[in-house]
Amino acid sequence: MTVQRPDEADTWISDAAAHLEHGDEGVVLERLGPRLRSATRLGVxxxxxxxxxxxxxxxxxxxxxxxxxxxxxxxxxxxxxxxxxxxxxxxxxxxxxxxxxxxxxxxxxxxxxxxxxxxxxxxxxxxxxxxxxxxxxxxxxxxxxxxxxxxxx
Missing domain, CATH: 3.30.70.1350 (Cation efflux protein, cytoplasmic domain)
Incomplete structure (x- = not known):
């Protein structure tokens, strides 16, 4: 399994993962990142x-x-x-x-x-x-x- 490292726009996800004491923020980002981006994506x-x-x-x-x-x-x-x-x-x-x-x-x-x-x-x-x-x-x-x-x- 490849772990995606957070970019600048997604640092709040890794910060939240660290606050929740998850072992690897990359795993949290990998799971939540695409869902959150699609949920907050603005339409045309x-x-x-x-x-x-x-x-x-x-x-x-x-x-x-x-x-x-x-x-x-x-x-x-x-x-x-x-x-x-x-x-x-x-x-x-x-x-x-x-x-x-x-x-x-x-x-x-x-x-x-x-x-x-x-x-x-x-x-x-x-x-x-x-x-x-x-x-x-x-x-x-x-x-x-x-x-x-x-x-x-």
């Missing part, structure tokens, strides 16, 4: 059509995932937002299908949900919403058709 501000109003990219991802879930009840694997100087240029949504899904029609429902939610936020997006299907879940016959299902372990 995205401009709306209203002058002076911006919405954080991370907040937009969360809102889009909820809109997609309400629209088609399928799991969202990832949402990638490409920006250029604060405006949205492209959105790529990675979805998880179920056996028997009509993914062409389902893709259009996802696009409509994304465009509708962005429109309600007053963010202009043309036809740059791409939907890709990255995985397939088995259908659980015991669950109602409109309920989300998880992949069995």
């Amino acid at each position: 501000p995205i401009a709306t059509d209203d002058p002076g109003i911006e919405i954080n990219e991370r907040a937009i991802r969360r809102l889009l995932a909820r809109a997609i879930d309400r629209s088609c009840r399928r799991d969202v694997a990832a949402i990638h937002i490409t920006t250029d100087h604060g405006s949205v240029r492209r959105i790529r949504v990675e979805m998880v299908a179920r056996y028997g899904d009509q993914i062409g029609a389902m893709s259009e429902r996802v696009r409509e949900a994304v465009r509708g939610r962005l429109g309600s936020l007053r963010i202009t997006v043309a036809d740059c919403v791409d939907v890709t299907w990255v995985d397939v879940q088995p259908v659980d016959p015991a669950s109602p058709a409109d309920q989300p299902r998880s992949i069995p372990r």
Whole structure:
């Protein structure tokens, strides 16, 4: 196991580890560092059509995932937002299908949900919403058709 040494930005983690009397602050940094950086990472501000109003990219991802879930009840694997100087240029949504899904029609429902939610936020997006299907879940016959299902372990 390689131990990452703390850099200047992460010295507070090693100081906290020393204060808690952990033997090696590198191990604590290795475990906590990536989680803390992702939790505190600021998103990219995205401009709306209203002058002076911006919405954080991370907040937009969360809102889009909820809109997609309400629209088609399928799991969202990832949402990638490409920006250029604060405006949205492209959105790529990675979805998880179920056996028997009509993914062409389902893709259009996802696009409509994304465009509708962005429109309600007053963010202009043309036809740059791409939907890709990255995985397939088995259908659980015991669950109602409109309920989300998880992949069995």
